[in-house]
Amino acid sequence: MKRNNVGSLRLSKGRLCIVALFLLTACSSAPxxxxxxxxxxxxATEMIESANACILxxxxxxxxxxxxxxxxxxxxxxxxxxxxxxxxxxxxxxLSLNPPQIETAQKYVDYAKGFVKNCSDPKKQQAIVxxxxxxxxxxxxxxxxxxxxxxxxxxxxxxxxxxxxxVEGDVYKLKNDYASxxxxxxxxxxxxxxxxxxxxxxxxxxxxxxxxxxxxxKDGALQAxxxxxxxxxxxxxxxxxxxxxYAVGLILTKGNARESEKERARQAFTHSAEIYTAVNANxxxxxxxxxxxxxx
Numbered sequence: 216m217k218r219n220n221v222g223s224l225r226l227s228k229g230r231l232c233i234v235a236l237f238l239l240t241a242c243s244s245a246p247x248x249x250x251x252x253x254x255x256x257x258x259a260t261e262m263i264e265s266a267n268a269c270i271l272x273x274x275x276x277x278x279x280x281x282x283x284x285x286x287x288x289x290x291x292x293x294x295x296x297x298x299x300x301x302x303x304x305x306x307x308x309x310l311s312l313n314p315p316q317i318e319t320a321q322k323y324v325d326y327a328k329g330f331v332k333n334c335s336d337p338k339k340q341q342a343i344v345x346x347x348x349x350x351x352x353x354x355x356x357x358x359x360x361x362x363x364x365x366x367x368x369x370x371x372x373x374x375x376x377x378x379x380x381x382v383e384g385d386v387y388k389l390k391n392d393y394a395s396x397x398x399x400x401x402x403x404x405x406x407x408x409x410x411x412x413x414x415x416x417x418x419x420x421x422x423x424x425x426x427x428x429x430x431x432x433k434d435g436a437l438q439a440x441x442x443x444x445x446x447x448x449x450x451x452x453x454x455x456x457x458x459x460x461y462a463v464g465l466i467l468t469k470g471n472a473r474e475s476e477k478e479r480a481r482q483a484f485t486h487s488a489e490i491y492t493a494v495n496a497n498x499x500x501x502x503x504x505x506x507x508x509x510x511x
Contacts, residue, residue, distance in 0.1 A: 259288035259297045266304050270311050271414045273454030273496075278308050295333040299340055302327035303347045310354055320351050342368035343375060346382060353385045362386065377406035381419055384426070393430035397423050404442070417447035417455050421462065428466050436466045453494040460487035461503050468510070481510040 262285035269278035282301055289297035302323045309320035327344045334340040342365045349365075352358045362383055369375040384399035404419035424439035440463050447455040460483045467480035484507035491500035 255288050255292050256294060256297065259285045259292075259294070259301075262288065263297070263300050263304055266301075267307065268414055270304070270308050271418065271455075272450075272452045273311075275308060275312065278304075282308070295330045296335055296340070299327045299330045299334055299344065302330070303343065306347045306351065310350060315354055317351060317354050320354070324348050324351055338368060339372075346375065346378060349382050350385070353382070353389055356389070358386050358389060373406070373410040374412060377403050377410065377412065377415065380406060381415075381422070384419075384422060388422075388426055388429070391429075393426045396426040397430070397435075400426060408446075413446065413450045414452065417443045417450060417452060417459070420446065421455075421459065424462060424466065428469065431470075433466060433469060437463065440466065453490060454496060454499075457487050457490040457494075457496060457499060457503070460484070460490065461499075461506070464503075464506055477510050481507050484510070 262281045266278045266281035266285065269275070269281065282304055285297065285304075286301045289301055305323040306320045306327070309316040309323065324344065324347050327347070331337050331340045331344060345360060345365050346369075349358055349360050349362065352360065362379060366376070366379045366383075369379060380399050380403035384396045384403060387393070387396035387399060400419050400423035404416050404423065407413075407415040407419060420439050420443035424436040424443060427433075427439055428436035440459060443462075444456065444459045447459055464480040464483040464487065467476045467483065472480070484503045488500045488503035488507065491497070491503060
C-alpha cells in the first residue's frame with residue numbers, strides 16, 4: 216500500500232514538472248506586448264488619404280471635412296508626420312480650387328515647414344515640403360528651386376518619386392520646353408501606373424496632352440487624352456472625365472480645324488456637359504454646352 220502511494224506521489228511530481236516546463240516555454244515564446252498604440256494614427260492616415268483622393272476627384276468639400284478630422288486626430292496624439300501631411304494636403308486643396316487660392320496654399324506650406332524638425336525623418340519630410348513649395352511657386356509663374364536634390368532624397372519612395380516627375384513636367388512647361396514637359400509627364404504616368412496609383416494617372420496624361428497641344432502636336436495630344444479618359448474612367452473620376460472631354464473639344468478646334476474635327480469637338484463638348492450634369496456640376500456643364508452651341 217505504501218509503495219503504491221510513493222509511486223503515485225512520484226508520478227504526480229513528474230506531471231507537475233512537465234506542466235511547469237510547458238508553462239515556462241509558453242510564456243517565453245509568447246509575443247511581446249506592443250509599446251506603441253496606433254489606432255488614432257491609422258485613422259488619421261486614412262483620413263488624409265481619403266482627402267487626397269477627394270481633391271483629385273474634385274470633391275473639395277468632402278476633402279476639407281476629412282482634413283479637419285485628420286488635423287484634430289494628429290494634434291491629439293502630437294504626431295508631426297501627420298500634421299505635415301495634413302498641411303500639405305491643404306496646400307493641394309487650395310491649389311486645386313478655381314481660381315487657385317495661392318496665398319492660402321503658401322500659408323499651409325509655411326505651416327508644414329514648422330513641423331519638419333520634429334518629424335520621424337526630417338530630411339525626407341523637408342524634401343516633400345519643398346516639392347509642395349515648388350507647386351506653389353509654379354502657380355505663381357516662377358520656380359528657382361532644385362528638383363534634382365529633391366529627387367535624390369525621395370529616390371526609393373514610389374509615390375513621391377512619381378510626383379517629382381510630374382512637378383518636373385510643370386517646370387518644363389513653365390519654361391515653354393514642351394517636349395521635355397511631355398517626356399516628364401509621360402514618365403510620371405508610367406511610374407504611377409507601375410505602382411498602381413490609379414487616381415494620379417489620368418492627370419499626368421491630361422498634362423501630357425496640354426504639352427503636346429502647346430507644341431502644335433494635335434494628334435499626339437488627342438492620343439494622350441484617350442489615355443486620360445481611360446484611366447479617369449477606371450478611377451470613376453466624374454469631374455475629371457468632364458474636363459477630359461472638354462479638353463478634347465478644345466484640342467480639336469485649335470488652329471484651322473476641319474469640319475470633321477469641329478463635329479467631333481461638338482460631340483465632345485456635348486458629352487462633357489452630360490457628364491457634368493450627371494454630377495450636378497451645373498456651371499461646368501453650362502460652359503461645355505455653350506462651347507458645343509458655338510460649333511452648330
